[in-house]
Amino acid sequence: MVLVAVGQMCSSSSLVENAVSAVRLITRAVSLNCKVLFLPEAADYIARNAAHSKEIVKPVTESPFIIEIQKTLKKFHAEGKSIFVSVGVHEPSETSDRVKNTLLWISDKGKIEQRYQKVHLFDVEIKNGPILKESASVEPGNEVLKPFETPAGKLGSAICYDIRFPEIALRLRTLGAEIIQFPSAFTMRTGVAHWALLGRARAVDTQCYVVMAAQSGSHNTSADKPLAEGETATKRESYGHSMIIDPWGTVLAECSDILPGKEDICLADIDLERLESFRQNIPLWTQRRPDVFGYDV
Numbered sequence: 001m002v003l004v005a006v007g008q009m010c011s012s013s014s015l016v017e018n019a020v021s022a023v024r025l026i027t028r029a030v031s032l033n034c035k036v037l038f039l040p041e042a043a044d045y046i047a048r049n050a051a052h053s054k055e056i057v058k059p060v061t062e063s064p065f066i067i068e069i070q071k072t073l074k075k076f077h078a079e080g081k082s083i084f085v086s087v088g089v090h091e092p093s094e095t096s097d098r099v100k101n102t103l104l105w106i107s108d109k110g111k112i113e114q115r116y117q118k119v120h121l122f123d124v125e126i127k128n129g130p131i132l133k134e135s136a137s138v139e140p141g142n143e144v145l146k147p148f149e150t151p152a153g154k155l156g157s158a159i160c161y162d163i164r165f166p167e168i169a170l171r172l173r174t175l176g177a178e179i180i181q182f183p184s185a186f187t188m189r190t191g192v193a194h195w196a197l198l199g200r201a202r203a204v205d206t207q208c209y210v211v212m213a214a215q216s217g218s219h220n221t222s223a224d225k226p227l228a229e230g231e232t233a234t235k236r237e238s239y240g241h242s243m244i245i246d247p248w249g250t251v252l253a254e255c256s257d258i259l260p261g262k263e264d265i266c267l268a269d270i271d272l273e274r275l276e277s278f279r280q281n282i283p284l285w286t287q288r289r290p291d292v293f294g295y296d297v
């Protein structure tokens with residue numbers, strides 16, 4: 001059994017401020033003896049609009065957010081307190097003027113070892129709810145990242161809105177995932193209705209542990225610079241409720257929403273023997289019917 005942590009935070013548009021928050025969460029996870037910490041989507045910053053995101057994005061080698069995390073992990077490693085971090089960030093695209101919404105796996109020695117780029121972009125207009133067009137600033141990824149070994153088990157990766165597309169989760173299970181992560185910045189309106197439902201559904205239909213690190217609270221309430229004339233800032237509020245769910249669909253741990261926007265952490269043991277017994281009891285992966293549906297997952 002391996003103890004993992006989910007860190008919940010409320011990113012602003014300051015990479016430096018958000019690094020302070022990430023380092024605090026890493027330090028808490030280390031002191032609680034966790035081997036892995038999962039941080040949310042867009043932990044490096046939540047920009048006020050598409051143009052702002054393109055303006056503040058930095059390559060990882062120049063991002064004060066990433067550099068600070070790497071320094072912290074190296075320091076803990078040198079003290080014999082190893083922890084691995086998964087973290088959602090933005091990166092410039094080499095081929096367009098849009099940014100990439102990516103998830104980085106950073107080793108206990110501070111090395112970026114894996115990278116997933118969000119495939120499904122959140123372009124929606126909900127009546128009396130959020131209007132968001134992620135593709136205005138973000139370039140979609142085109143590949144599923146093969147699940148990789150971690151101290152807690154084989155980890156599959158998807159980001160936020162990807163959770164609504166069961167095929168990516170099913171594919172990750174087929175490719176060997178034991179844990180699937182969905183770092184997120186869910187909206188309030190959709191979060192209330194769907195967040196826990198989607199997480200539990202993906203856990204039950206893949207028989208994987210599901211780890212959902214979330215942004216929580218109101219972003220950019222104190223803008224770090226005044227808006228230019230004619231510039232508008234999208235009011236963003238994230239749902240929070242970060243969770244760790246087991247393959248039976250039980251919510252093992254959930255972050256508090258008593259103080260929306262405040263950092264929080266929750267922990268659970270990943271138990272691969274339990275996972276194996278769930279899979280043996282209900283052997284879904286030997287019972288699929290590609291002959292009926294014309295494709296396999």
Ligand SMILES: O=C(O)CNC(=O)[C@H](CS)NC(=O)CCC(=O)C(=O)O
Pocket residue numbers: 041042045046047101121122132133134160161164185186187190191194
């Ligand atoms: O890149 C950033 O700045 C942060 N990215 C996000 O917040 C993304 C795109 S706007 N949010 C979601 O995908 C929410 C999905 C959601 O809420 C749902 O599926 O209901």
